[in-house]
Amino acid sequence: MLIARVVHADDRAAFGELVRRHQPVVRGFLRRMLAGQPDLADDIAQETFMKAHRAMRSFRGAATFQVWLCAIAANELRAEWRRRKRRAEFNDDEAGETCPSNELEPGDRRDLQQGLAGLPSAQRAALVLCFEHGLTHDEAARILGCPVGTLKSHVSRGKARLRVWLEGHRSDHE
Amino acid sequence: MNDPVEDLLRTDPLRPRDAGFTQRVLIALPPRARRTADSRRSFELANRSAVTLALLVVAQRWYVAGAGSPESLLALLLFLAPALAAVSRLCGPLIPRSLWRVFRPGSGNWR
Numbered sequence: 001m002l003i004a005r006v007v008h009a010d011d012r013a014a015f016g017e018l019v020r021r022h023q024p025v026v027r028g029f030l031r032r033m034l035a036g037q038p039d040l041a042d043d044i045a046q047e048t049f050m051k052a053h054r055a056m057r058s059f060r061g062a063a064t065f066q067v068w069l070c071a072i073a074a075n076e077l078r079a080e081w082r083r084r085k086r087r088a089e090f091n092d093d094e095a096g097e098t099c100p101s102n103e104l105e106p107g108d109r110r111d112l113q114q115g116l117a118g119l120p121s122a123q124r125a126a127l128v129l130c131f132e133h134g135l136t137h138d139e140a141a142r143i144l145g146c147p148v149g150t151l152k153s154h155v156s157r158g159k160a161r162l163r164v165w166l167e168g169h170r171s172d173h174e
Numbered sequence: 175m176n177d178p179v180e181d182l183l184r185t186d187p188l189r190p191r192d193a194g195f196t197q198r199v200l201i202a203l204p205p206r207a208r209r210t211a212d213s214r215r216s217f218e219l220a221n222r223s224a225v226t227l228a229l230l231v232v233a234q235r236w237y238v239a240g241a242g243s244p245e246s247l248l249a250l251l252l253f254l255a256p257a258l259a260a261v262s263r264l265c266g267p268l269i270p271r272s273l274w275r276v277f278r279p280g281s282g283n284w285r
Contacts, residue, residue, distance in 0.1 A: 012200060012203070015200070015203070016196050019195070019196045019199050020196050023191055023195055024189030025189065027189075027191075027195070028187065028188040031188055031190065032188060038190075042195065046195075046199050050199065050202060050203065053203055112182055112183070112186060113188075127179075131183035132184070132187045159179045159180070162179050163177075163178070166178075166179070166182075
């Protein structure tokens with residue numbers, strides 16, 4: 001209904017409601033992927049919504065609107081990596097950059113943030129989409145542009161690696 | 175048994191939401207393309223006129239080529255009826271309702 005109002009009447013209030021509803025997933029996903037750079041993540045999130053507004057007519061409903069938006073966000077992220085001359089793909093072999101820890105964050109959240117930031121981008125994206133945002137494997141695979149089997153492999157490797165990291169980090173503190 | 179990593183991700187999700195971000199996106203959108211009702215109507219009228227004219231030209235050429243025989247006239251009418259119906263369906267009524275009202279008997283309003 002909101003989408004139809006945006007497409008047929010360019011209803012800005014309806015688009016505002018779509019942004020309000022879907023920004024937690026888009027911004028959350030991008031912030032996890034660009035750990036330690038929330039401003040850059042929000043810039044890319046804004047670009048994602050602007051692209052979505054321009055391309056709204058092409059949304060056919062083959063996937064949910066949320067999945068469609070996240071796929072645009074993932075493309076925007078690849079474009080950002082390309083601008084920074086990084087590997088412009090979600091990869092499974094290159095560890096992420098450690099982010100500066102935020103001392104205001106409570107213990108578990110800080111550990112999770114740092115642990116996720118150390119994972120290769122494909123594993124991090126898979127864990128965030130599947131568990132933090134509750135998407136199915138099929139939906140997450142569609143967003144990341146990989147087969148479902150590969151996505152499942154990212155999930156299980158990411159979980160194992162994060163578990164080891166969290167256990168090691170906790171034992172260091174004790 | 176639940177996985178502790180899954181639990182941690184599920185119980186402590188990062189989902190930022192604030193009205194400032196929504197406003198920021200709305201402000202950054204390009205200005206709305208304004209297409210008035212009048213310009214839309216004249217666009218539709220021009221389209222319908224062009225299609226009707228093209229059909230009439232084709233029909234006239236066809237009729238002339240067939241030397242005006244009754245068979246040719248019949249074939250022409252058989253072609254024109256569905257063609258006009260299709261155009262009317264795709265582009266709206268060939269004579270706009272507002273114009274049709276003027277010629278309707280009993281309306282008495284020629285202005």
